[in-house]
Amino acid sequence: MITIDNHPADTQEATKKLPALTTGFNTLAAGITKVPSQLNTLADISLIRLGHQCSVDRTADLLETWKALTTADQTISAIFTAATAAEDSVDCLIDGTSYDVPSTGPTHYSNADRWQSALWLAIISRDFKRIRQLCEVEESTLRAQSDDFDEFIYHWIKALQAYFMNDSEQLKAEMEETSRLVAPEHVSKTPLPYLSDIFHPQFIAFLRLGGRDSDGFSQALADALRSHRDFWTSSESQATNPVGQIALAPLAFACLANDSGLPVEVSSGYLPSGFVVGTRNTEYQF
Numbered sequence: 001m002i003t004i005d006n007h008p009a010d011t012q013e014a015t016k017k018l019p020a021l022t023t024g025f026n027t028l029a030a031g032i033t034k035v036p037s038q039l040n041t042l043a044d045i046s047l048i049r050l051g052h053q054c055s056v057d058r059t060a061d062l063l064e065t066w067k068a069l070t071t072a073d074q075t076i077s078a079i080f081t082a083a084t085a086a087e088d089s090v091d092c093l094i095d096g097t098s099y100d101v102p103s104t105g106p107t108h109y110s111n112a113d114r115w116q117s118a119l120w121l122a123i124i125s126r127d128f129k130r131i132r133q134l135c136e137v138e139e140s141t142l143r144a145q146s147d148d149f150d151e152f153i154y155h156w157i158k159a160l161q162a163y164f165m166n167d168s169e170q171l172k173a174e175m176e177e178t179s180r181l182v183a184p185e186h187v188s189k190t191p192l193p194y195l196s197d198i199f200h201p202q203f204i205a206f207l208r209l210g211g212r213d214s215d216g217f218s219q220a221l222a223d224a225l226r227s228h229r230d231f232w233t234s235s236e237s238q239a240t241n242p243v244g245q246i247a248l249a250p251l252a253f254a255c256l257a258n259d260s261g262l263p264v265e266v267s268s269g270y271l272p273s274g275f276v277v278g279t280r281n282t283e284y285q286f
Contacts, residue, residue: 051242060274
């Protein structure tokens with residue numbers, strides 16, 4: 001077993017902030033039936049709350065931690081439900097309440113970054129319906145209101161979609177194109193620290209996962225967590241940002257590995273063990 005220590009968090013401060021975050025979230029959520037753009041702010045709050053909750057419950061044993069996960073999953077996926085809806089409005093279940101959310105069409109926040117967060121959360125939640133829905137989101141939706149991403153990101157997303165759609169030929173082609181386009185001469189918009197510490201390690205981990213390489217996957221997962229720690233401790237503002245307390249993409253890959261019978265030989269606070277094995281993934285309505 002490889003152990004990767006997470007960077008420390010102020011758990012007392014996190015415990016103090018959680019009630020206010022929950023209250024603020026619920027207050028803001030009440031307005032999305034009239035102002036659906038508030039989903040973007042709610043997405044940020046949900047990730048902050050999940051990070052704080054995981055910092056006080058490193059193994060994801062508590063129901064509140066699973067509730068925070070489910071709420072983040074529901075909230076960020078709702079962005080894409082509203083963005084792709086053919087109807088005037090859509091019913092979105094968020095934190096136990098159903099909201100009639102007006103359809104938005106593509107927005108600046110229904111972008112490639114939010115899509116990846118939505119997928120990682122859906123995987124960790126074992127929210128298979130939403131995984132399928134996210135795989136049906138078209139590239140044009142992600143691009144429509146955003147010009148902030150390099151081309152490799154869109155091929156990476158299509159590779160992930162192909163993986164879950166069981167399209168092995170498309171998966172291979174998109175992974176090869178992602179690898180080609182992530183070369184320095186093709187990258188101009190992605191910050192170098194993100195590229196080196198977040199994207200490259202998770203890309204390698206996904207390759208090892210897809211190849212069913214148990215030892216290689218564990219090593220790549222450990223490397224991804226070390227790089228995650230480097231990224232989230234590169235400045236004081238990064239180190240105190242609760243979002244960095246879990247590593248969403250590596251955690252999602254660990255969940256996929258566990259569920260497919262591939263051993264996960266890595267232990268870390270960035271990978272809450274309860275999430276990895278899915279101890280409570282059936283206790284909330286998606």
